[in-house]
Amino acid sequence: MPVATDSPPSVSVSDDATVVDDSAQEGEADEDLEAQSEDLEEEEEVDMDVEPIEQIVDSVDEDIEMDWYILKVQSNREESIREGLQRRVSVAGFDRFFGEIIVPTEDVAEFKNGKKRIVKRKLYPGYIVVHMSINDDTWFLVRETPGIGDFTGSAGRPSPMLQHEVERVVQASMPEEDGGEPMKTVIPFNVGDRVRIKEGTFENFEGDVDDVDEANGRMTVMINIFGRSTPVELEHWQTEAV
Numbered sequence: 267m268p269v270a271t272d273s274p275p276s277v278s279v280s281d282d283a284t285v286v287d288d289s290a291q292e293g294e295a296d297e298d299l300e301a302q303s304e305d306l307e308e309e310e311e312v313d314m315d316v317e318p319i320e321q322i323v324d325s326v327d328e329d330i331e332m333d334w335y336i337l338k339v340q341s342n343r344e345e346s347i348r349e350g351l352q353r354r355v356s357v358a359g360f361d362r363f364f365g366e367i368i369v370p371t372e373d374v375a376e377f378k379n380g381k382k383r384i385v386k387r388k389l390y391p392g393y394i395v396v397h398m399s400i401n402d403d404t405w406f407l408v409r410e411t412p413g414i415g416d417f418t419g420s421a422g423r424p425s426p427m428l429q430h431e432v433e434r435v436v437q438a439s440m441p442e443e444d445g446g447e448p449m450k451t452v453i454p455f456n457v458g459d460r461v462r463i464k465e466g467t468f469e470n471f472e473g474d475v476d477d478v479d480e481a482n483g484r485m486t487v488m489i490n491i492f493g494r495s496t497p498v499e500l501e502h503w504q505t506e507a508v
C-alpha cells in the first residue's frame with residue numbers, strides 16, 4: 267500500500283514583500299537626500315562667514331594714508347607734466363596710492379583792448395601738487411617722470427604741505443559762488459611803477475603806484491598837487507606806463 271507523502275508546501279513571493287523592499291529603498295534614498303541637504307546647508311553657512319574679495323581689497327586700501335606734496339617741475343609745462351604723471355600712475359597700477367594731481371590756479375579778470383575776459387593764472391609757476399602715499403615704488407615713479415625735478419623738503423626728504431597751504435590751493439580753485447575767493451583782476455603794474463593818468467579829473471598827471479588792489483581792480487597813485495604828494499584811487503585801465 268503506497269505511503270502517502272506530504273508535498274512540500276509551495277513558497278510564493280507575495281506582493282507585500284515587494285512593497286517592503288521598495289519602501290526600504292525609498293527610505294535609504296530619503297536619507298541620502300537629507301544628508302546631501304545638510305552638507306549644502308553647512309557649505310552655505312561657511313560661505314556666509316567669508317568676506318567678498320571686494321570688501322577685503324577695500325579694507326586694505328582704507329589703511330593707505332595720503333598727504334599733499336609739492337613737486338618742482340619745468341616751467342610752462344605744468345599741465346603736460348601733470349598729465350604724464352597721471353598716465354604713468356595708471357600704467358603702473360598705483361591708482362590706490364594716488365589721489366588728485368593738480369596745477370594750482372585761480373580765475374582772474376583780465377582787460378585787453380578794452381574787453382574783459384576770465385583767464386586762469388598759476389598760483390605757483392613751476393610747481394604742481396599731488397595727493398599721494400609715499401613709499402619706495404611711488405617715490406621712484408614720481409622722480410622718474412620726465413619734467414619733474416624733485417619733491418620740496420629738507421635733507422632730501424619730501425615734506426607734506428601744511429593744512430593752511432592745502433586749504434589755500436583748494437579754495438583758490440573753487441568758484442566764488444561755491445565758497446572760493448573773490449575773483450581778482452590782473453593789474454599790469456606793481457608798487458613803485460611810474461604811470462600816467464589817461465582820463466578823468468587828473469588826466470595827464472604822472473605819479474607812482476602806491477598800492478595795488480587786485481580784488482577790486484583798483485590801484486592808488488601818488489600824484490603831485492600844489493606841491494604836495496596826494497593819493498588818488500583809480501581803475502587800473504585809467505592809467506598807462508610812462
